[in-house]
Amino acid sequence: MTVAIIGGGISGLVLAHRLRSRGTAAVVLESSSRVGGNVQTRTRGEYLLEAGPNSFLDREPATRSLAGTLGLETRIRAADAAAKNRYIFTRGALRVLPASPPAFLKSDLISLPARLRVLGELFSGRGPRGVDESLAQLGRRHLGREATTVLLDAVQTGIYAGDPERLSAEATFPQLVKFERDHRSLILGAIRAQRAAREAAKGDGAAKPQLTGLLSTFDGGLGVLVDALAAALSDTVRTDAKVEGLTPTPDGWRIQARERGQPVELSASQVVLAVPAHVAADLLRPLDAPMAATLGAIEYAPMAVVHLGFAPGTTPKPDGFGFLVPAVEGKAVLGTIHVSTTFPFRAQGGRVLLTCLLGGTRRPDVVARDEDALAALAREELKAMTGLTATPELTEVVRWPRGIPQYTVGHLGRVASLDGQLKRWPGLHLTGNAYxxxxxxxxxxxxxxxxxxxx
Ligand SMILES: Cc1cc2nc3c(=O)[nH]c(=O)nc-3n(C[C@H](O)[C@H](O)[C@H](O)COP(=O)(O)OP(=O)(O)OC[C@H]3O[C@@H](n4cnc5c(N)ncnc54)[C@H](O)[C@@H]3O)c2cc1C
Structure with a gap:
């Protein structure tokens, strides 16, 4: 059996690596000249920049086991203790995100009535059964309007850059929906889950928190993982190979691709689409228009990343991991990662590196601006929010017209439909961040x- 994997992002590479380790032949076809997809680590002088993801939580067993198999365990770097605090920009100031219930009650993140309303969550009821609620609906029922607008909005912004009125609660924060289902109250559910995790940790001697995990990367950024996978798969990956068509055959699939500009055809017994949903939709439209429509309904949030690097001594080292900005503040900046505080090795010699994320579904227009305009917008809003006035020695802008998939209301139904629609096409599979x-x-x-x- 040969499995043809279309798309050499982290999903396609991990799939190929795992198949190979199980003795199954695989080939990865990647349209661009490099593998890794969204994972793109670049060195610029004394700075290590991430164009896409910056970190992962070290709690996922599949990631830990992959790092172990690739011999990368010793290269994992957890966030510095100085990154402990996280901030939210609200009501004209950066305010720390409280780390415990007593700290939350004392904090000025939201008003006193709103904090008391959050306490009232202990008495809140379950939502309607069988309804795919939006994140905002779930949030308002449990936490009240202000906590939803400030806190929940900021938290989802940090992951989805989306709109809580449109995101599905169950598809984006399944743990919250499970807490409600099992315990009625989110707070009670969280307390009980934490207690259970502590008990489990005692049992196997594990020291790390199982619920949250530690924010981590590798000593050379996330590109280390991609490079290790690419090296292990050197004879399996074909770059500059853009797949343009798929045809089912009696014993599998024919794949039409353009490799280094030349048309080529390949045969495989199984095909995996590890490409963004809109690419999968384009490839499947000639075969299965309804399935293409389901795939095409998965939207993406456009995003821009602006890296700003500051020479030693030109600006103070900012505290904490960074800050998030709820939509109600009306900013184009969604949040800023204090990269050099979180992972000091990513900015050498006492430099300060900030990575601002802009746009998302709240301001999709900004991503179309040119790079100078995006950098100027990021600096202008940073100045207004944090008082930062120093001139950076490094500015780099990356645009993601289709950045993060949006799991809007109905997403789980769409994924279930796709599972059903795939049954019409034996040997065809989907993986990747869209599902x-x-x-x-x-x-x-x-x-x-x-x-x-x-x-
Ligand atoms: C700005 C940004 C910040 C993020 N931050 C984080 C973070 O901090 N932590 C985190 O966990 N996640 C983060 N994410 C999400 C994470 O990066 C992605 O979910 C993940 O990398 C997606 O991997 P993938 O392989 O599924 O898809 P992709 O990375 O999109 O890979 C798909 C691949 O398919 C290829 N392809 C497309 N069309 C074709 C074709 N026709 N033929 C062949 N190949 C094709 C593409 O070139 C690409 O290489 C972030 C994402 C973005 C955009």
Whole structure:
């Protein structure tokens, strides 16, 4: 059996690696000249920049096991203790996100009545059964309007850059929906889950928190993982190979591609689409228009990334991991990662590196601006929010017209439909960040699951 994997992002690479380790032949076809997809680490002088993801939580067993298999355990770097605090920009100031319930009650993140309303969550009821609620609906029922607008909006912005009125609660924060289902109250559910995790940790001697995990990367950025996978798969990956068509055959699939500009055809017994949903839709439209329509309904949030690097001594080292900006503040900046505080090795010699994320579904227009305009917008809003006035020695802008998939209301139904529609096409499979989780960990977990099902 040969599995043709279309798309050499982290999903496609992990799938190929796992299949190979199980003795199944695989070939990865990647349209661009490099593998890794969204994962793109670049060195610029004394700075290590991430164009896409910056970090992952070290709690995912599939990621840990992958790092172990690739011999990368010793290269994992957890966030510095100085990154402990996280901030939210609200009511004209950066305010720390409280780390415990007593700290929350004392904090000025939201008003006193709103904090008391959050306490009232202990008495809140369950939502309607069988309804795919929006994140904002779930949030308002449990936490009240202000906490939803400030707190929940900021938290989802940090992951989805989306609109809580449109995101599905169950598809984006399944744990919250499970807490409600099992315990009625989110707070009670969280307390009980934490208690259970502590008990489990006692049992196996594990020291790390199982619920949250530690924010981590590798000593050379996330590109270390991609490079290790690419090296292990050197004879399996074909770059500059853009797949343009698929045809079912009696014993599998024919794949039409353009490799280094030349048309080529390949045969495989199984095909996995590890490409963004809109690319999968384009490839499948001639075969299955309804399935293409389901795939095409998965939207993406456009994003821009602006890296700003500051020479030693030109600006103070900012505290904490960074800050998030709720939509109600009306900013184009969604949040800023204090990269040099979180991972000091990513800015050498006492330099300060900030990575601003802009746009999202709240301001899709900004991503179309040219690079100078985006950098100027980021600096202008940073100045207004944090008082930062120093001139950066490094500015780099990356645009993601289709950045993060949006799991809007109906997403789980769409994924279930896709599972049904795939049954019409034996030997065809989907994986990637569009379906069962948008993070690097989710992609690794889903690709591992699929490899185990196939190999
Ligand atoms: C700005 C940004 C910040 C993020 N931050 C984080 C973070 O901090 N932590 C985290 O966990 N996640 C983060 N994410 C999400 C994470 O990066 C992605 O979910 C993950 O990398 C997606 O991997 P993938 O392989 O599924 O898809 P992709 O990376 O999109 O890979 C798909 C691949 O398919 C290729 N392709 C497309 N069309 C074709 C074709 N016709 N033929 C062949 N190949 C094709 C593409 O070139 C690409 O390489 C971030 C994403 C973005 C955009």
């Amino acid at each position: 069962r989780g948008v993070g690097v960990n989710d992609c690794i977990r889903d690709a591992t699951r699929l490899a185990d099902a196939l190999g």
